[in-house]
Amino acid sequence: MKNLYRPIESVIEDIKPETPNITTYRFRPKEPVTFAAGQFVELTVPGVGEAPFTPSSNPNVKDTLEITIMRVGTVTAALEKMKVGDTVGLRGPYGKGYNMEDFYGKEVLIMGGGVGLAPLRSLILALFDEIDKFKKISIRYGARTPEDIVYRDLLPEWEKMKNTEVLLTIDEPHPEWSGTVGVVTVLLDGLPLLTTVDVEDLPFHAESAVACVCGPPIMLKFVNMTLLEKGFKPENIYHSMERNMSCGLGKCGHCMMGEYYICKDGPVMTAAQIAKFEDPF
């Protein structure tokens, strides 16, 4: 039987800086670590500790796996000191990701903030693999400043995909930025406060479209509110929930929210599932 706690040795094959504090790592596990978009893995830096991350690569690529990681503390700082050829441990995948079949025939809105575009990249790449099955893919992403934008080289490629649009915003005016300015909900407004490009009102059939959201808790809160106001159904709004996690397997209780274990029942959860909690984010 597979031991879900056992980390699989994984060699760092590539390191790509995205922003001053965010880096994408490509790992080659010694045994395949397959996952669905939205599921997470626990990454161990030997002698330091482990932390949960959602892969950012295409789930249909089975022999390697990428994770985009923001440096915040012990594990992420130790990882930043590692080099190509060094080894980490990966265990998982854990939790529930997105069920792509639920999105077939629909308009898909992707809303990301900061490093939150990382888990969504895995979903975006999986959507692109079946692009004819979706009516439209709209990727809307906000970063603090232009230099905090992740996947800068990929965004223009994504925009060229069939039935796909990419809208960006940064939090405050910046001399190198001529695009939309304002926090990410501005991309849902139709009336951005400060903008040099026109953003049309949400051209979605809100009653049937799905939205997948990932970013800092404050962003999730306001995007959730706005999408509900725009007429999105709570069961069609998917949030990536982040909680302190330990086992990742529904055993230790670190990640509990009401009756839910975020590691097992999430991390992808719908607005309908979390509606009864006063402050779910």
Ligand SMILES: Cc1cc2nc3c(=O)[nH]c(=O)nc-3n(C[C@H](O)[C@H](O)[C@H](O)COP(=O)(O)OP(=O)(O)OC[C@H]3O[C@@H](n4cnc5c(N)ncnc54)[C@H](O)[C@@H]3O)c2cc1C
């Ligand atoms: C399901 C899941 C998926 C995740 N996916 C990703 C991912 O794809 N990419 C990614 O970069 N991160 C992701 N995270 C967050 C990541 O797990 C944490 O950033 C990581 O645990 C930090 O470990 P550390 O040892 O470096 O920091 P620690 O030493 O544990 O923390 C140091 C300090 O940073 C603070 N801190 C911890 N996490 C964060 C955070 N996310 N933002 C701001 N401050 C923080 C702590 O409160 C503490 O004060 C995910 C978390 C979960 C639960």
Ligand code: FES
């Ligand atoms: S992390 Fe242990 S129960 Fe969820």
